[in-house]
Amino acid sequence: MVSGNNYHAYHNVRQRRFCYAQLYLSSILIFKFKQMIIEKINYWGVQNPGHIAHRSGGKALTYGELLQRSNAVAAFIREQLQDKEPKVPVAIRGHKESEMLIGFLGAVKSGHPYVPIDSSMPEERVEKIIQTSGATLVLDVEKISEITNSRFSEASAPSTSIGPDDPFYILFTSGSTGDPKGVVITRNNLESFVSWMVEEQKFSEQKEVFLNQAPFSFDLSVMDIYPCLVTGNTLVSITRDDVSNPAQLHKTLQAADLTVWVSTPSFAQLCLMEKTFQKKILPKLRKFLFCGETLTSKTAAILLERFDQSEIWNTYGPTEATVATSSIKITKEIIERYPFLPVGYPKPQCNIYIYDEHDQPLESEKLGQIIISGDNVSPGYLGRPDLTARSFFKIGDLPAYRTGDQGYLENNLLFFKGRMDNQIKLHGYRIELGDIESNLETLPGIRSAAVIMRQNNGTDDYLIAFIVDENSNQQTEFERTRTLKKSLAEKVPGYMVPKKFVFMSGHFPMTTNGKIDRKKLMASVK
Amino acid sequence: MSNSQEQSAIQEKVLGILEEITGTGEIRNNLDLSLFDEYVLDSLGLVQLIVSLSETFAIKIAPAEVERDQWSSPRKIIENVEKRVAQK
Structure with a gap:
């Protein structure tokens, strides 16, 4: 395990090389035996520091830069929050800039979870989120850039890191009373999700280019950020300018040379309106991963026709169960058999149940509330024991979550049939x-x-x-x-x-x- | 049909489509209305508009060619469509 004592300030090149060598060896061990996200990303920073980790709006960030700059941000956060509780979150404000990723990793390396806040969020809502989260430090893109510029040589890694049950990030979602609520995702939750994705989707190391469509404050982005970075691949973000300008979007997608597409189905539908959106402009694309809303059989059929070299995966899951909980590869046979597409089989170490209105399990093919239980289920809402008690409980020793979604199981295959309330x-x-x-x-x-x-x-x-x-x-x-x-x-x-x-x-x-x-x-x- | 009659027919059809997509008749009252700045049209609406105009007038407008600034008011959209219809 990489202990904090293995990291020291690098006063000269020899010392730095020595520390990198230690980190490299430790990382190899961790990479093989443990699912530790930060160490895996660090590993690529040492193993292949020049490889591009992230591209956004014409700028590129290498793995080496990500390692050093996130260490610099971690050192800054530790200085600023040295008298605070380790679980006090750090708010990271931006959209899809590389500085956001540097801020996320910097916060976690310093021992604090992060709260991503989109720069387009109205001030009033930002204030509510910061107040609810208890964050006392807010880092925006400019501040992160300033820290990394002034402390670039100070590449010492921090001596603290978060434990398996500590919060890794807190993501705020819409709340029914007008106040956003913060879903706490622990390191274990995230590692459970990421290791499943990497294993099931068989991502190659250092050969993939992932599409990032969702803002970093939206949990769909977790599906591209972490599976991409732990495998040493390149993440390409499309910017607001791209989305608001069809001509630019088309050029950005074509230039990205994507191999893995992660988006909402709506975004793919939007792209499909352009008839030239087909295999020819994305010849290396081998996988579409969808989450966040219903994938229709019509959209899936058009994609299979235009991208006959690519797999299409439908996934399902609420933020409270760490991005996605079930998945299925959509083939022509599946479309023919199920005009209303299924959302998949549960991931390993996770069970899906269907309950009636009295919290009793229903038999197969009966419609009821979808209940998720497993190591990907969040411990609850930050600072809201009332809401947590309403939605979270235990099945045996495992945490469980009442999704408020309706659905049914057919031979363990889950079908989603909408919401039980006014959430859309x-x-x-x-x-x-x-x-x-x-x-x-x-x-x-x-x-x-x-x-x-x-x-x-x-x-x-x-x-x-x-x-x-x-x-x-x-x-x-x-x-x-x-x-x-x-x-x-x-x-x-x-x-x-x-x-x-x-x-x-x-x-x-x-x-x-x-x-x-x-x-x-x-x-x-x- | 004379040129001016044809232009007027195009204008009416374009405004009809725009009214349906934006959900407001204000686009008829002010042809220079700034569609994006006034929260009348968003990027998704722009793509829907392009697809609808392409089908209605049997003209080719690939979303990949569309620069947002050239489609930012009802008048600019009408002029754009008239030009493309004339080139058919």
């Missing part, structure tokens, strides 16, 4: 409709708000907000819509701002139970 997935983003409604209702002049998702075929899905307001300024509907979109965008991420606003007078239609009649609302719009 829009283009891969997990959203509590109550989160948007609560934030809308805090805006001036709004009496009540209800939000629904209009479902078409995946790419055409969008949110509609129904508003009962005072309209004291006698604005037109367009002006009211524009004002609300701008105000809401200051409170919630852009993907949570509804596309359409419908203004109503009086009150919403109600069901006999006194709840908002969302079906009637849905029927009232074209």
